[in-house]
Amino acid sequence: xxxxxxxxxKAEILEALDFIDHNGIPKDNEWNQxxxxxxxxxxxxxxxxxxxxxxxxxxxxxxxxxxxxxxxGFNIQFKSEKGKDKxxxxxxxxxxxxxxxxxxxxxxxxxxxxxxxxxxxxxxxTGKTIDKRLSQVSINDRIAxxxxxxxxxxxxxxxxxxxxxxxxIHNGHxxxxxxxxxxLYNGPKPSGQGAGNWWNTFLEIxxxxxxxxxxxxxxxxxxxxxxTWNLEHGYMSPSGRQxxxxxxxxxxxxxxxxxxxxxxxxxxxxxGYHYGFLEPVRKYQKFHTGKIYDVTFYTLDADSSIRxxxxxVYGLEVIDEQLADSIKQQYKTNGWLQEMEQQIIACGANDxxxxxxxxxxxxxxxxxxxxxxxxxxxxxIPKENAIYSAQRYTFIQDTSFSLNxxxxxxxxxxxxxxxxxxxxxxxxxxxTGQPKRKKSFRKPKEVEIVYLHDAISIALTQKIRGIHQxxxxxxxxxxxxxxxxxxxxxxxxxxLVFYEIKTYPSILxxxxxxxxxxxxxxxxxxxxxxxxIIIVTQIPITPKAKEYFNHLRDKFNxxxxxxxxxxxxxxxxxxx
DNA sequence: TTTCTCGATTTTGCCACGAT
DNA sequence: ATCGTGGCAAAATCGAGAAA
Numbered sequence: 001x002x003x004x005x006x007x008x009x010k011a012e013i014l015e016a017l018d019f020i021d022h023n024g025i026p027k028d029n030e031w032n033q034x035x036x037x038x039x040x041x042x043x044x045x046x047x048x049x050x051x052x053x054x055x056x057x058x059x060x061x062x063x064x065x066x067x068x069x070x071x072x073g074f075n076i077q078f079k080s081e082k083g084k085d086k087x088x089x090x091x092x093x094x095x096x097x098x099x100x101x102x103x104x105x106x107x108x109x110x111x112x113x114x115x116x117x118x119x120x121x122x123x124x125x126t127g128k129t130i131d132k133r134l135s136q137v138s139i140n141d142r143i144a145x146x147x148x149x150x151x152x153x154x155x156x157x158x159x160x161x162x163x164x165x166x167x168x169i170h171n172g173h174x175x176x177x178x179x180x181x182x183x184l185y186n187g188p189k190p191s192g193q194g195a196g197n198w199w200n201t202f203l204e205i206x207x208x209x210x211x212x213x214x215x216x217x218x219x220x221x222x223x224x225x226x227x228t229w230n231l232e233h234g235y236m237s238p239s240g241r242q243x244x245x246x247x248x249x250x251x252x253x254x255x256x257x258x259x260x261x262x263x264x265x266x267x268x269x270x271x272g273y274h275y276g277f278l279e280p281v282r283k284y285q286k287f288h289t290g291k292i293y294d295v296t297f298y299t300l301d302a303d304s305s306i307r308x309x310x311x312x313v314y315g316l317e318v319i320d321e322q323l324a325d326s327i328k329q330q331y332k333t334n335g336w337l338q339e340m341e342q343q344i345i346a347c348g349a350n351d352x353x354x355x356x357x358x359x360x361x362x363x364x365x366x367x368x369x370x371x372x373x374x375x376x377x378x379x380x381i382p383k384e385n386a387i388y389s390a391q392r393y394t395f396i397q398d399t400s401f402s403l404n405x406x407x408x409x410x411x412x413x414x415x416x417x418x419x420x421x422x423x424x425x426x427x428x429x430x431x432t433g434q435p436k437r438k439k440s441f442r443k444p445k446e447v448e449i450v451y452l453h454d455a456i457s458i459a460l461t462q463k464i465r466g467i468h469q470x471x472x473x474x475x476x477x478x479x480x481x482x483x484x485x486x487x488x489x490x491x492x493x494x495x496l497v498f499y500e501i502k503t504y505p506s507i508l509x510x511x512x513x514x515x516x517x518x519x520x521x522x523x524x525x526x527x528x529x530x531x532x533i534i535i536v537t538q539i540p541i542t543p544k545a546k547e548y549f550n551h552l553r554d555k556f557n558x559x560x561x562x563x564x565x566x567x568x569x570x571x572x573x574x575x576x
Numbered sequence: 577t578t579t580c581t582c583g584a585t586t587t588t589g590c591c592a593c594g595a596t
Numbered sequence: 597a598t599c600g601t602g603g604c605a606a607a608a609t610c611g612a613g614a615a616a
Contacts, residue, residue, distance in 0.1 A: 096601065103594080103601055126603060150588085151599065193610060197586060201602070284611095 008052050010072040016051035017043050034061055037075045040218055045069070045076060070180030078162040078177035082139050088162075089136065090211050091143040094118070094201040095158060107145060107158055110176070114164070116143055117173040118201055130202050134169055142215050143176055148189065148198060155198060156186040157214060185214050221292065223395045224387070225280050227299045227310060228258040231378070233347075234445035235264035235310075237340075240347035256349030259362050264505065266369040266449045268336050275327050275363040280395035281318055282364055288318040288395070298387060299378070307381040307388060310444070311374035311505065316367045324359035331362075369449045369505070370538040370567055376506035378444060448513075452503040452538060456565050457487055460499065460536060463572060464490055479521045486521050487536075495531035498522060502537050507545050510537040511562070518560070534561045534575065541576050549576060 017038050025044060035042035046061045049069060070076045097104040097119045110116050118134075120127040137143075141163045147156045160182040165175035189198050190210040196203045205211060208219035233239040238257035251258060259277035266274050278295075281288050297310040319327075331337040337355065344351040381387055461475045468490055477489035488499035500518050502510035514535040522530045541562055552558050564573045 094602080099592095099602060124603090147600080149600070153587090191586080193585075195586075199587085199602075 006068070008049065008069070008072075010074075012052040013048060013069065013072060013074065014038075016048045019051055020048065033078060033080065034066060035077050035079055036069070037077055040216065042077070042079070066180050073181065075182055076180035078164065078179075080139050080162075080164060086138065086140065089138070089141045090205050090215055090217070091133075091137060091141060092146050092196075092198065092203050092205060092214070093143055095145050095147055110145065111159060111178055114176055114178065115173060116145065116161075116176050117171070120172060120201065122172070126201070129200075130172070133202050133204060134172060134174075136204070137163055137166055137169065137174060139163055139166060142217070143174065144214055146198070150199065153189050153191070154187060155189045157184045160184070160215060183216055190214075221294065223280075223293045223295045225278055225295050225297055225395055227260055227263065227297050228279075229299050229301055230261050231299075231301075231444055233261070234374070234447070235261055236267075236445065236447065237262060237265065237343040238347045238349055240349060254350070255344075255352070257344055257347065259357075262340060264372065264374065266372070266451075266505075267447070268331070268334075269369070269451055270327060270330055272368055272451075273366040274369055275319070275324075275366045277362055278365050278395075282361070284395070285318075285360065285364060289320050291318050292316065293318075293395075298381065307385075308378035309375055309381055310378050311372065313367045313373070314371040316365050316371075318365055319363065321358070321360045324363045326359070327363045328359035368568075370452055370503075372505045373507075373539065374444060374446060374505040376444060376446060376509050446504050446506060446509050449503040449505065449538075452567070453501055455567055456501050456503065456536065456538065459567060459570060460501070460565055460572070461488055463570065464488065464499075468492060480525055484517075484521065489530075492531075496529070497532040497534060498530040499534050499536055502535060504537070505539075507537065507539045507542055510539065511535060511545065511548070515560075530559065532559050532561060534563055536563050536565050538565060538567065540564045540573065546576055 013036070017036070020043055021041075025047060032044035032046065034045035036045055036048055037043075045066065049061075049065075066076050093116045095105065095107045095110075097106050097117075106117075118130055120130050122128060122131040142160065143163060144160050145158045147158055148154065159178050161176040161178040163174050164177050168175070189195075190205070190207070190213065194207045195210065196205050205214065208221045211217050211219050227235065230239045238261040240256065258279065260279060262268075263276040263278070264274075265276075268274065293316050294312065294314045295316050296312040298307055299310050300307050328337070331340075341351050341354050344354060457475060461473055465473045472491040474489045474491075475487065477486045478484070479486050486498050487501045490497040490499070498518060498521060500514045500521075502514045504510040504513065518533045518535070522533055541564060545562065549560060549562055552560050561575045563575055565571070566573075
């Protein structure tokens with residue numbers, strides 16, 4: 001009798017996955033144990049197959065059917081509901097039982113009976129380390145079985161799977177659901193610092209590149225990096241000596257500026273990238289070259305010794321010397337290098353030798369400006385945070401340093417000024433009872449990312465024209481008074497919709513800048529009313545901002561909305 | 577900034593021996 | 597003849613902090 005699913009083709013499954021991409025997963029189908037992995041994105045197995053069959057075939061997701069579908073070329077993985085949100089760990093296990101002379105191959109049994117185990121005596125020396133490692137395994141961790149050749153220093157992965165249960169862990173036994181149709185690595189053994197000892201019976205691997213290689217699983221490589229103090233200029237040009245290290249041995253102390261002070265100067269772009277410099281990268285350039293990081297920046301105000309979280313950037317790439325040199329050459333050609341030199345002089349620092357630096361000492365990283373988020377204002381890091389014990393410019397990986405600063409609960413209560421008599425009649429209500437640090441703190445300087453504004457404007461116009469037809473979408477529409485122009489005006493059945501694009505690196509600044517303009521455009525003249533006013537930025541909405549828009553609409557009946565536009569994918573978010 | 581030291585991690589050597 | 601395999605130990609390497 002033919003398999004119920006034998007009529008389903010690969011193309012139909014792909015179509016179903018595409019449908020899910022656009023329409024999401026219905027609530028009822030979110031509870032799922034088996035997932036089709038496609039382009040590293042998990043799709044619920046049963047729902048996907050159902051869709052592919054146009055709901056014609058009713059079946060229970062069992063081993064037989066999963067095998068059938070996986071044979072079409074789909075990797076299917078198990079993931080339990082338990083501890084679903086926890087980040088998995090990645091383990092490598094041996095394929096044999098027994099000690100040296102008497103090896104018993106176990107792979108077949110492991111696969112057939114859905115487990116991995118070791119027969120080690122946990123009282124022996126190596127047994128104890130294995131026991132210790134096993135105790136750190138949790139449900140949904142991933143595990144691989146390896147063969148190896150010590151002579152050639154190569155490994156071959158024989159199976160990949162997910163830990164389903166750890167109940168028998170004290171017996172050295174893990175219940176594992178092995179992947180269907182896995183991509184199995186076979187090649188040189190990961191080596192070097194952080195690779196772990198692959199000859200061990202059981203080990204955890206943690207380097208992102210290894211996890212990607214073995215498990216085809218992408219890990220965001222998060223780092224913390226300290227920046228020199230540059231509040232006044234918002235890392236768009238050197239800000240002079242105030243708040244900086246006074247240590248004459250450091251570059252900063254010696255010259256009065258650091259090369260990272262142009263890190264957020266997004267007006268200077270080459271092929272969509274901004275090139276900058278990070279001191280912690282310089283120290284281990286060789287190690288970091290070619291890697292990609294999500295970096296959170298913090299800074300230290302040397303005058304108050306308060307540390308602040310400045311912002312973060314996603315997908316920061318560490319470049320090599322060759323590229324750095326060619327970028328320096330381009331900066332020279334564009335006259336930007338000279339501009340930078342003038343900025344050094346303008347802030348009162350010493351520009352001696354600036355033009356003589358190697359490319360790699362001026363540029364060692366690059367990022368796309370749309371991936372930059374700046375806190376406005378910078379978030380003060382509580383004194384208890386471990387970051388206060390980090391003294392140097394290092395690229396911190398340790399999660400114990402995680403900033404994770406809670407959004408400050410805004411509190412506004414009226415503060416009674418001191419009565420005049422208490423202080424010779426002078427008003428001293430500036431720092432009433434508050435810690436001193438607050439008084440000198442101002443918002444960072446931010447500028448709009450001009451290129452991004454233009455690019456979004458063009459792409460968005462095109463996108464909306466696809467929906468509302470060419471003649472109903474007018475970019476750069478005159479506001480009807482003065483020389484002002486509205487970024488995009490759309491003529492819909494319900495009336496006019498105004499779009500204002502803002503590309504500041506912080507969402508709050510973007511909203512603030514757009515708000516006044518939009519109010520003016522729509523209400524300055526009573527005829528020009530828009531039915532909807534939409535602020536568009538490159539930053540996905542935050543819960544706080546969402547609340548703000550709801551509040552504005554509730555309280556004042558303003559038809560004000562927010563959308564974010566992802567330039568790389570051309571995706572426009574829901575209206576919020 | 578450079579060099580040194582120390583501890584931790586990783587690699588290699590050696591043993592034994594069955595499988596190829 | 598050569599290789600895969602795990603334990604154990606020794607050797608090599610690495611990273612971070614201290615000292616120079």
